Amino acid sequence: MSKYEVNEAGFFGAYGGASIPEVLQPRVEELRKCYREIISSENFRKEYDSLLRDYVGRPTPLYLSKALSKVHGCKIYLKREDLNFTGAHKINNAIGQILLARHMGKRRVVAETGAGQHGVAAATVCALMNMSCTVYMGAVDVERQRPNVEKMRLLGANVVAVAKGGGTLTNACDEALNDWCQHPEETYYLIGSAVGPHPYPDLVARMQSVISEEIRRQLLEKEGRETPDYLVACIGGGSNAAGTIFHYLDNEEVKIILAEAGGKGVDTGMTAATLTIGTDGVLHGARSLVIQDERGEAVEPYSISAGLDYPGIGPLHAHLVRSGRAQALPITDDEALDAAYELNRLDGILPALESAHALGALHRLKFRPDDVVVMTLSGRGDKDIATYMEHARQ
Structure with a gap:
């Protein structure tokens, strides 16, 4: 195994892991157990590669x-x-994760966004797959990235402006995680960056x-x-x-x-x-x-x-x-x-x-x-x- 690859415990060297509320542990464990097998399967790769070529x-x-x-x-x-x-680049990851969410039987997606590019990508793939989409975005970012906010809404996403804290990406992540805690069974959290609990950092890196x-x-x-x-x-x-x-x-x-x-x-x-x-x-x-x-x-x-x-x-x-x-x-x-x-x-x-x-x-x-x-x-x-x-x- 590469010394830069995530290990079985979900760490890259000293960093990583999954420090999460108890309510989310079954959902994260469900994802951890299945993501590698699903994204390496022939059916997944065929559809993913096709969408990257013909849609993206x-x-x-x-x-x-x-x-x-x-x-x-x-x-x-x-x-x-x-x-x-x-x-x-955000669409690469969004396409892969929406296919994964569909395979896992999820029908609702939550996402966070800062500049709005991941929010637009998430809203786009949810429209493509006919899934409900809620995007959390800091109130400050909503104002400075207004065109992307309107794109998300046109695509059918519910854009929630987060005024807590500084009203930026950090606070949007907090609220997306809170939403996931409140609706863990039916919701897939479509993380936009290589952050969050294992296996998300590895999953996003592989999609990108x-x-x-x-x-x-x-x-x-x-x-x-x-x-x-x-x-x-x-x-x-x-x-x-x-x-x-x-x-x-x-x-x-x-x-x-x-x-x-x-x-x-x-x-x-x-x-x-x-x-x-x-x-x-x-x-x-x-x-x-x-x-x-x-x-x-x-x-x-x-x-x-x-x-x-x-x-x-x-x-x-x-x-x-x-x-x-x-x-x-x-x-x-x-x-x-x-x-x-x-x-x-x-x-x-x-x-x-x-x-x-x-x-x-x-x-x-x-x-x-x-x-x-x-x-x-x-x-x-x-x-x-x-x-x-x-x-x-x-």
């Missing part, structure tokens, strides 16, 4: 940006997850691993080799990052760079750089790194990006950084905005604010002329246009 629009392109390559003095490839149906699977094939075609020198991805909870690196975890010649939300700076108190300043703790059912106070309570994070302002991190990524397999780089709001405007100007691509953090990380790294770098463009910037316009006017 995969494979997504691996685009060589000649302009960025010139800026950084190497070859920069962009894995274009922004070209997926619904505008981000189509990204690295395609990167291997596409690099072989374009470069004559399957492996890049660097993989770069933004990280909040960690789903697009998990998908980007999944098939390369054991190849330690491939450098893994995780770009997290530095906010106003890691020393300002206005940050979501969990991998940089977080300490060991438990959040939303798993042991991981958490931005927390001296009492072990999660501290409200900050980021200009609604999808990255989460005070925790997936246990896989905590293990990768603590073991030295991956490097975390906290990218500030300003660095992310500058990188987004640069890509828009050079390539005509407006990235999601989340993806802009990964672009910002490129400027922190020193490359050799023969380096091949693959950066996952996790989503498109339509949802963030108001923020881009606000800052462009300054």
Whole structure:
């Protein structure tokens, strides 16, 4: 077994597990016992692959940006997850989990969302499969991601604005878990990131691993080799990052760079750089790194990006950084905005604010002329246009 793979107890190294209320233990155990067998079955794979191809629009392109390559003095490839149906990588996981939920006999889905991309993906697949869908979203995020809120409602989802706490992703996760506790029998919790109790971090990583699977094939075609020198991805909870690196975890010649939300700076108190300043703790059912106070309570994070302002991190990524397999780089709001405007100007691509953090990380790294770098463009910037316009006017 890979030393980076989840073990039988549900841990990646020291991180993971399932610290959950008693009422949810049978539901999580039910999922743990069946998920690997179901998602590896021929019938599941056939339907999953078919939907990814014909409904989502995969494979997504691996685009060589000649302009960025010139800026950084190497070859920069962009894995274009922004070209997926619904505008981000989130649909890969949502398609897989809705098929799993149907196989388990569930008819009701709850989900959490920050930037709204997972909420839209969950609402989309629930409409496709004729399932009830309730999406919890922080009240602050509802206001700054209004287009995605309206998309979810048009798709038939019940969008619940959560005003508790800071009104962001952390609070949305809390309420989705509370809902699941109250309706455990009939409900499937469709988690959008590689967080939560085991087996969700492993399940989400496997659903997103189509990204690295395609990167291997596409690099072989374009470069004559399957492996890049660097993989770069933004990280909040960690789903697009998990998908980007999944098939390369054991190849330690491939450098893994995780770009997290530095906010106003890691020393300002206005940050979501969990991998940089977080300490060991438990959040939303798993042991991981958490931005927390001296009492072990999660501290409200900050980021200009609604999808990255989460005070925790997936246990896989905590293990990768603590073991030295991956490097975390906290990218500030300003660095992310500058990188987004640069890509828009050079390539005509407006990235999601989340993806802009990964672009910002490129400027922190020193490359050799023969380096091949693959950066996952996790989503498109339509949802963030108001923020881009606000800052462009300054």
